[in-house]
Amino acid sequence: MELQEAINQRHSVREFQDKPVEHEIITKIVQLAQRAPSWVNSQPWQVYCAMGDSLQQIKNAYHEQDKAGNHGQPDLSVMGREEWAPQAQVNMKQWRHEIVHHFASFDEAHEKMTNASDTLYHSPVILYITIPKASPDWSVFDAGLFAENLMLAATDNGLSTIPTYNSVRFPAILHQILQVPEDERFIVGISLGYPTADSINTYQSKRRPVNEVLHFN
Numbered sequence: 550m551e552l553q554e555a556i557n558q559r560h561s562v563r564e565f566q567d568k569p570v571e572h573e574i575i576t577k578i579v580q581l582a583q584r585a586p587s588w589v590n591s592q593p594w595q596v597y598c599a600m601g602d603s604l605q606q607i608k609n610a611y612h613e614q615d616k617a618g619n620h621g622q623p624d625l626s627v628m629g630r631e632e633w634a635p636q637a638q639v640n641m642k643q644w645r646h647e648i649v650h651h652f653a654s655f656d657e658a659h660e661k662m663t664n665a666s667d668t669l670y671h672s673p674v675i676l677y678i679t680i681p682k683a684s685p686d687w688s689v690f691d692a693g694l695f696a697e698n699l700m701l702a703a704t705d706n707g708l709s710t711i712p713t714y715n716s717v718r719f720p721a722i723l724h725q726i727l728q729v730p731e732d733e734r735f736i737v738g739i740s741l742g743y744p745t746a747d748s749i750n751t752y753q754s755k756r757r758p759v760n761e762v763l764h765f766n
């Protein structure tokens with residue numbers, strides 16, 4: 550697959566088939582992702598692969614937290630929508646409006662999106678990316694480069710992905726089940742697998758026109 554095709558084809562999938570992903574493919578895409586650049590080649594990332602029993606335990610534990618009404622406390626703080634810069638708020642509102650109208654009705658949108666989120670998208674695999682707690686902000690940037698490389702490599706290997714905040718809401722649960730050292734923090738979880746044919750997976754998000762983001766001087 551051409552790089553341009555992989556970039557254009559990658560989009561977030563929110564309902565995966567109940568089909569496992571081979572260890573070999575996971576190893577291959579993580580190895581490709583490792584080619585990402587990083588500050589002085591520090592390569593701050595670690596990847597913890599949750600699948601099978603460990604992922605089921607995470608899903609169960611998250612379900613219990615949700616039932617108890619707990620919202621979680623991710624390692625990277627979450628900012629209220631109204632505090633974001635105006636253009637980012639406009640973009641987020643537009644995305645919400647469009648994805649709701651992608652479905653037949655508001656009720657269907659609400660039901661499918663809530664169910665997707667509550668079940669962690671029926672993901673057969675979640676790759677959790679961590680960096681050491683002793684890191685500069687630059688390492689978060691590096692982890693982002695690594696994550697995008699990983700998602701493009703997955704696309705190139707016929708897999709779908711979604712990066713989520715949702716999957717890293719309860720770091721204490723993840724430390725315990727995945728046996729992640731306490732001196733690491735969770736940046737993002739990337740769900741990996743094969744998509745269902747459901748309409749939740751066919752929405753293609755839009756981007757601002759390039760002349761609104763590119764400034765020649």
Ligand SMILES: Cc1cc2nc3c(=O)[nH]c(=O)nc-3n(C[C@H](O)[C@H](O)[C@H](O)COP(=O)(O)O)c2cc1C
Pocket residue numbers: 559560561562563644711712713714715716737753754
């Ligand atoms: C750091 C990060 C966290 C995200 N968390 C969630 C999430 O918790 N739930 C969700 O449905 N989508 C989540 N997304 C997916 C975004 O909504 C999605 O990337 C965006 O709408 C653009 O759509 P696309 O990925 O299909 O191009 C997240 C994306 C990023 C980069």
